[in-house]
Amino acid sequence: MNGIKVVLADDHALVRDGIKALLEDQAGIDVIAEASDGKEALQVIKTNKPDVLIVDIRMPEMNGIEVVKNITANYNDIKTLVLSMHDSEEYVVQSIQSGADGYLLKGASKEEFLKALNKIASGGKYFTGDVSAIIMNNFVNGASAASLKQNAEVKQLPFKLTKREKQILGLVLELKNNKDIAEELNISKRTAEVHRFNLMKKLEVSNLKELTEKAKAYQLV
Amino acid sequence: MNGIKVVLADDHALVRDGIKALLEDQAGIDVIAEASDGKEALQVIKTNKPDVLIVDIRMPEMNGIEVVKNITANYNDIKTLVLSMHDSEEYVVQSIQSGADGYLLKGASKEEFLKALNKIASGGKYFTGDVSAIIMNNFVNGASAASLKQNAEVKQLPFKLTKREKQILGLVLELKNNKDIAEELNISKRTAEVHRFNLMKKLEVSNLKELTEKAKAYQLV
DNA sequence: TTAAAATTAAGTAAAAATACTTAGTTTTGT
DNA sequence: ACAAAACTAAGTATTTTTACTTAATTTTAA
Incomplete structure (x- = not known):
């Protein structure tokens, strides 16, 4: 009874049902709730504290990254696994920075998916092999962008925001x-x-x- | 053993695995083969004759509509159920014209999906409720140039701003x-x-x- | 030259935001 | 550990906005 408690957030009901069926065939994994958009995901999590939230990036109301940010900020015992059904490389870095514990691209197999889920549930991180290349790329670009910021003239305010x-x-x-x-x-x-x-x-x-x-x-x- | 034989074609392995898990939980449905792109789908069908091909619209190599066209032309005993995971209204009419026996939008529930599949397997047609509206719309817009002139009470378009x-x-x-x-x-x-x-x-x-x-x-x- | 569409604006009830104040808790920095 | 700072959130009175409806003008297109 103390399997991995999962909440699924994806706006595609069929995908949700599919993944649910896939997960529930496994011993030790329970899908305790579902959400069909980002806002709903946050609502659902308030009452159903899962071990892992599996969240699609593209969702109405609030996208997966926002959801992950929110969870990272508000719960430190809930892990997040981001699913990108589409080839949205641009979000990879963002979602990692938002505190996601895992990231899977659309091409993931059932086996990889379950491996990722188990690893994340036990406190680890899992990012698809493909993702590492993306991160590397972005790191190089990101570093240059960040260093340019120092030279920019930024006005000073007589106060500070918390x-x-x-x-x-x-x-x-x-x-x-x-x-x-x-x-x-x-x-x-x-x-x-x-x-x-x-x-x-x-x-x-x-x-x-x-x-x-x-x-x-x-x-x- | 004479359940509904299904072939699944979708480039998202996870979606495929999910739907497969969902279907295999049902008695009387067997997923006999899978394909991850349109061309592969046609290959697979040559050797594994299914009762129904469940096909995603957006796929590499050859899209779902082309696949459906091909099947309509070459096999008259294979039914096709088109899945649109995305809100691609523009393809609805096209795929119906291509001879699809069913069409489900992303919002479909597990129940609706199984209902659709059963109906199609037994020779029927199934189109989501949402789709009828799309077809209607498309029909009206297509005919509007000629026939709408007579009708004084034309509804306001979704939005036209002054x-x-x-x-x-x-x-x-x-x-x-x-x-x-x-x-x-x-x-x-x-x-x-x-x-x-x-x-x-x-x-x-x-x-x-x-x-x-x-x-x-x-x-x- | 008309009818339809667009622009104007008042009226009204309900909902929300503003502009504060007070004050209990939590976090933090030393 | 202790005070300061930050965060939280209620109370209250006032002002705005929202969500309409009605309706008087003005403009535009057939």
């Missing part, structure tokens, strides 16, 4: 409203409001337009 | 609020509100984030 404020600013800049931000961060709407209020006050702005402009000007994100 | 609405959408996307938009255009705040309201309704969105996303997706500005 970690949470920066995080919320990021979501605000994505045009998310307080309700959605609150849901995403598992805090109350009132708290999100407070953070936004403090942000506006610190940046001395009075509306969203000014906020986004100032945030961009000062490269706060 | 000049003013486009103008206001532009300002909304600059993150301006209704008060500022009103001032800029010398109209009342209430009017700006109405325009924004109509925009949201036409685009079927409920918040700024969705509005900006949809506007970008449809390149409305």
